[in-house]
Amino acid sequence: MKENIVIIGGGIAGLEVAVQLLDLGYKPIVIEKRDRLGGHVADWNLLFPDMIPARDVVGNLIARASEANIFLNTEISFVNKLKDSYNIMLSNGISINTRIIVMTTGFALFDAAKKEEYGYGVYDQVMTNKDLEHWFNTGDDKRVNDSAMNAVGFVHCVGSRDEKARNPQCSKVCCITAIKQAIELKQRFPEAMVYCFYMDLRMFGKKYEDFYINAQRDYGIRFIRGRVSEVSENIDGRVIVKAEDTLSGKPVKVTLDLLVLMAGIICNTDSTRLANMVSLPIDSDGFLKSRDNVAEIIESPRDGIFYAGACTGPKTVPETLAEARAAALKVHLFIKGLK
């Protein structure tokens, strides 16, 4: 079939859309700005809730999508709107005419250094959720000192639920990620005290509450309800964390060997830029705006342009994959003239 289908973003959303369209007999084009596929998931280690290796999920998708036309290191230079199609100019000089675009540009991780009071990039012993996944994958990070891991803290909602950080939204996946990572650290350092500083625990997904109960009952992880207000460094390079323990109504202070910031999920400025090129609207949360947020989340207000995954808001892997499959079906119906 010669109909061109352009998928922008080669994360798991884009790859899954490509896989489904290949199975339906199409030859989709995937455009990825980075030098590798898999998006954020390629940076993770084990995925909640089943703790399967992220490498397997991504590897499997890449293998199954290999027949697609994949352009790495490629960006969209500009898009011209034609009568009922689009002319897309790629940074590698190739130009494509298409009626169909699937936006799978995903999210960006909040830059934790912007929350200066937490000292990311300033104090030695402060890292992010992403850095910790990197350490799980490589064992390479000098902030994790195997011989001195007596106390570790996790800070929830970093750059989320925070109007000052210009992101009032909840990032949805970081509560469960914090608990997953807290358990993983406790497995490696059973003697360490592990604290989670949270405002609410949002254990919305299948089996997430089990993680919470396990974290408490089996791993003795201490949950302190209160937002960390400030972090400082003491003379030996450890960090001192202050918060209010709102359950007892008292200020609380603790010295830690490692502090992990749960950086939130925000809109990717690249998707916003692209959205402008094809005049797609942006929703009040900064993500791409769907036709509606109940029944038509994967449909843009423009005919022939579809969405899948975290470009419309924080999503888990299974949610992303389900949307990608639905988007592929929409593309198929669109081509058949049924929609």
Next chain:
Amino acid sequence: MDFGFKISPSSAINLDNVDLTKFEELHRMEPDVYKCMACGSCSATCPASPFSGMSMRKVITALQRGKEKEAVAMLRNCMLCGKCSMVCPRGINTRHLILSIFRIYREDGK
């Protein structure tokens, strides 16, 4: 001299100095104590709570934060009626837990 205000001892919790030896002993006897999610069902149903401020939720938190005296003093208002055990959504046998707390903490908590 009267400055018009007085300074009370700091109520701040310094987790670096909290001695959890007794709490760990309690945990060995009552593993479920770790499961409390501070929902407050126990306190809401407690017949002693409206009159005395008794709150099982606060007792469990206080013990973990090293405020043992506070916890034991509060527990003196408990009538061991067991209502709290019936409502705990995490299935903690709070009445049994209270008895164990007394066993472990009583001496110095009087």
